[in-house]
Amino acid sequence: MSEYYQLPKAYIPADTEAKWYAWWENNHLFHGKPNPDKPAYSIVIPPPNVTGILHLGHILNNTLQDILIRHHKMMGYEVSWFPGTDHAGIATESKVEKTLRQKGEPGRDELGREKFIEKVWEWRKQYGGTIIRQLRKLGTACDWERERFTMDEGLSHAVRKVFVELYNKGYIYRGQRMINWCPVSRTALSDEEVIYKEVDGKFYHIKYPLVDGSGFLEVATTRPETMFGDTAVAVHPTDERYKHLIGKMVKLPLTDREIPIIADEHADPEKGSGCVKITPAHDPNDFAVGQRHNLAMINIMNADASLNDKAGAEFAGMDRFAAREKVVAELDKLGLLTKIEPIRHAVGFSERGDVPIETLISRQWFCNMKELAKPAIAAVREGKIKFYPERWAKTYFHWMENIQDWCISRQIWWGHRIPAWYNDDTGEVYVGMEPPTAPGNWRQEEDVLDTWFSSWLWPFSVMGWPEKTEELKYFYPTADLVTGPDIIFFWVARMIMAGCEFMKEIPFRNVYFTSIIRDEIGRKLSKSLGNSPDPLDVIDEYGADALRFSIIYIAPVGMDIRYSNERCELGRNFANKLWNVCRFRQMQGGPTEYYKSLDGLDKSALTADEQWIIAKVNDVVGSVNTSLKEFRFHTAAHDIYDLVWSNVCDWFVEAEKVQFRAGGEAKERALAVVDYILFKVLRLLHPFMPFITEELAHAMGYVAEDASIMNAEYPQYNEADAEGEKIVADVDNKFAMVTAGRALRSGCNIGDNKKVKFYIRAVNEEKLAFLNSQADSLKTLLNASEVEISLADYDRSQGAAPSALSNLGTIYLPLAGLIDVEAEKVKLEKQRVDYEKWIKSSEAKLSNERFLAKAPEQVVADAKAHLAELKEKLARVNELIDSLS
RNA sequence: GGGCGUAUAGCUCAGUUGGUUAGAGCGCCACGUUGACAUCGUGGAGGUCACAGAUUCGAGUUCUGUUACGCCCACCA
Numbered sequence: 029m030s031e032y033y034q035l036p037k038a039y040i041p042a043d044t045e046a047k048w049y050a051w052w053e054n055n056h057l058f059h060g061k062p063n064p065d066k067p068a069y070s071i072v073i074p075p076p077n078v079t080g081i082l083h084l085g086h087i088l089n090n091t092l093q094d095i096l097i098r099h100h101k102m103m104g105y106e107v108s109w110f111p112g113t114d115h116a117g118i119a120t121e122s123k124v125e126k127t128l129r130q131k132g133e134p135g136r137d138e139l140g141r142e143k144f145i146e147k148v149w150e151w152r153k154q155y156g157g158t159i160i161r162q163l164r165k166l167g168t169a170c171d172w173e174r175e176r177f178t179m180d181e182g183l184s185h186a187v188r189k190v191f192v193e194l195y196n197k198g199y200i201y202r203g204q205r206m207i208n209w210c211p212v213s214r215t216a217l218s219d220e221e222v223i224y225k226e227v228d229g230k231f232y233h234i235k236y237p238l239v240d241g242s243g244f245l246e247v248a249t250t251r252p253e254t255m256f257g258d259t260a261v262a263v264h265p266t267d268e269r270y271k272h273l274i275g276k277m278v279k280l281p282l283t284d285r286e287i288p289i290i291a292d293e294h295a296d297p298e299k300g301s302g303c304v305k306i307t308p309a310h311d312p313n314d315f316a317v318g319q320r321h322n323l324a325m326i327n328i329m330n331a332d333a334s335l336n337d338k339a340g341a342e343f344a345g346m347d348r349f350a351a352r353e354k355v356v357a358e359l360d361k362l363g364l365l366t367k368i369e370p371i372r373h374a375v376g377f378s379e380r381g382d383v384p385i386e387t388l389i390s391r392q393w394f395c396n397m398k399e400l401a402k403p404a405i406a407a408v409r410e411g412k413i414k415f416y417p418e419r420w421a422k423t424y425f426h427w428m429e430n431i432q433d434w435c436i437s438r439q440i441w442w443g444h445r446i447p448a449w450y451n452d453d454t455g456e457v458y459v460g461m462e463p464p465t466a467p468g469n470w471r472q473e474e475d476v477l478d479t480w481f482s483s484w485l486w487p488f489s490v491m492g493w494p495e496k497t498e499e500l501k502y503f504y505p506t507a508d509l510v511t512g513p514d515i516i517f518f519w520v521a522r523m524i525m526a527g528c529e530f531m532k533e534i535p536f537r538n539v540y541f542t543s544i545i546r547d548e549i550g551r552k553l554s555k556s557l558g559n560s561p562d563p564l565d566v567i568d569e570y571g572a573d574a575l576r577f578s579i580i581y582i583a584p585v586g587m588d589i590r591y592s593n594e595r596c597e598l599g600r601n602f603a604n605k606l607w608n609v610c611r612f613r614q615m616q617g618g619p620t621e622y623y624k625s626l627d628g629l630d631k632s633a634l635t636a637d638e639q640w641i642i643a644k645v646n647d648v649v650g651s652v653n654t655s656l657k658e659f660r661f662h663t664a665a666h667d668i669y670d671l672v673w674s675n676v677c678d679w680f681v682e683a684e685k686v687q688f689r690a691g692g693e694a695k696e697r698a699l700a701v702v703d704y705i706l707f708k709v710l711r712l713l714h715p716f717m718p719f720i721t722e723e724l725a726h727a728m729g730y731v732a733e734d735a736s737i738m739n740a741e742y743p744q745y746n747e748a749d750a751e752g753e754k755i756v757a758d759v760d761n762k763f764a765m766v767t768a769g770r771a772l773r774s775g776c777n778i779g780d781n782k783k784v785k786f787y788i789r790a791v792n793e794e795k796l797a798f799l800n801s802q803a804d805s806l807k808t809l810l811n812a813s814e815v816e817i818s819l820a821d822y823d824r825s826q827g828a829a830p831s832a833l834s835n836l837g838t839i840y841l842p843l844a845g846l847i848d849v850e851a852e853k854v855k856l857e858k859q860r861v862d863y864e865k866w867i868k869s870s871e872a873k874l875s876n877e878r879f880l881a882k883a884p885e886q887v888v889a890d891a892k893a894h895l896a897e898l899k900e901k902l903a904r905v906n907e908l909i910d911s912l913s
Numbered sequence: 914g915g916g917c918g919u920a921u922a923g924c925u926c927a928g929u930u931g932g933u934u935a936g937a938g939c940g941c942c943a944c945g946u947u948g949a950c951a952u953c954g955u956g957g958a959g960g961u962c963a964c965a966g967a968u969u970c971g972a973g974u975u976c977u978g979u980u981a982c983g984c985c986c987a988c989c990a
Contacts (some may be wrong), residue, residue, distance in 0.1 A: 601950095604953090607950080893933095
């Protein structure tokens, strides 16, 4: 790594980023290990799907985690960020299947279980690391030596152990229940994997003839094709219209079956005809009715949701939607279809297949979550775990307090195979960590577990659980979790339950929910819309630091982000600004010894501007630390941005050019102060922009060749630096006066490059002394040929001059008669009216007895001071008006 | 049906416990390359803080209601 060297004119990120990332990684700077001398700080990454490729959601999420990690590392914590990937059962299985199909190779069914799984592992070896490699481009300080995969042997062991424990406790059981079935993936899903969408459907009214020929019952349904599974028609027990029919039979059209009319409160007399068809095998409500009345359950569907032979020869094998059309047509032919109404209703879709799911009865494995939820609810209720933004706790409580049994079995192959064995001869079921040793004809359960059944153990399984490792002892519980609110049920809630159950300890203390990223017109980013930029392209174009900074800067708290690539210009420009201010510093001379501390420097010699910037930087140091503690990343980014651009570059460095020109001691002192604040700024910014800050810290000689800014101390608010606060107001006022002076120039169409004379009349002796001390700085900032400062009024005999007020005094731009007196009068008159208006409202407030009585003392004092100020300024405006007439 | 969020400048958004004349970036207008930076500088225009009430000495900020948009949850045929 090169030491102090001359920076090129523009920052080129690509080389810098590659160089530093390799250097950090090769020097194991991301690795944390149990260290009794330091407090621990750990984060587990939300493991991206092994099939995943990096998208902007990952960028935001991982940048935030990286900020936390680097901040804490610089604060003196022993940090470890546990990275890894998720095996993502259904997603990966279908991905590999698709790949095989594209290559024309034998697919899943041809290969059979073992060979197919081998293929998946091969695929994973070849492509599965993509997202992990991509994350490195972003600069993430992941502890790569601890990378895990949810199907690693250790993690699989943890999964089996948890399954067996919960089975032995009676929480996990196998049973026939209503589940959600995805006809595309051909597997059961959990309730959370069903996405409800509003769709336009049709409401079919069908007549079921009474067997005795005395008439019809009309039922209404959105799913006429399920009628083959009907085993009753229900009416409300108190419904007078149908009371006499209860117990009678109706003929089920298109079949040769007769089904009973039953009385059940599920039938709502207000709705439709008040009669409802009961299909216990395909509807959760009907299932309940069926249980109450001991009705038969007829499953009429195959795994792909085509109808089976229970639907009769004519319909067997038909797709469910084709069957619907045919059923309706047949009923119409028979005169049994009375009407079709349009209806808008919510239909459950499977996330993966994007087709409507089927609810049907199936034998699956379930986990009863009721008891697991209790301590997890308490942990959040009692504040042991905090959510940011806090409101997500409501969502969490609502779900947890109504938690349902979790369907954990999946009819796929890629995943943790359920550690249950059946003995078909005896009917025995064995559940254990290892296959049964008892003699007999045992066959293992074919199903695998829901992917989340391994993810929920992630915070401790990555640390080696169930072994009692040093890592667990030191790094568990983790500190913070950063994730999207969309997986609060899937993952966050379940991790809390798993932590409480198996570790007897919460898995993390804070959960920060990120925003969702949308495109510039508010649409969700998606591949199919083509509005999802590839972050690697963005990094190529703007740089990783620019992307990181921009996305944090524009991320509103707790709301969706509107993103477009152009917005990365903000970060790129900021990086360039930082680069150039450092470059400017270098052009003034070699490094000083004061970049770490101003100790040894004669503080009494500091200029007002120097005291001012030291205090301003110190303020921001304080607020950034506070913001980060409260997960207000966006505020921190704004504070640093404003500090660097406005205070450091626009004001301080410009003002300090006076000192550089002066040379000698003044220059030496200025360089010391610049080094001091620049190194602070670089450290402050490092968690946000790791690459450029590392580069600059080395180039400027602030960090030794073999060291990293990652290990430098994060700046903290300090009292010594706050001493300059006294002078801050005066310097602020000086800068305000400069702005006013420049506006006078601009108002007279005098270019910034033309040197002109200014006259300043100070408001009093004290301000006069201050202004005199700032003469050189004023001259430079105003680009003036001369600045005359005095207590005396402006000498009108030199010709009228446009003027502006400031708290320190009145600034004039003498133009030797070039001034448009009338225009100046109009301007001043307007000011006079404004001041009078403000004074009036201020006086009204101060004469209000209730204000004086009830407002805090300080507010009243401020108001009085403000009124005095307004009056003083009004007096000056009046003088100016008089002087023009 | 229940819950949550959002509404501030042309656009995207700040505005932490209520307290001077409401801010930034982008865009727009004018001027400017005085050797850090045109990925820049200087100055400027632009807002009845969605609407209606209430509380208060004082409301962009608190409360209630309304409207619009968005999200989540819910078995309604």
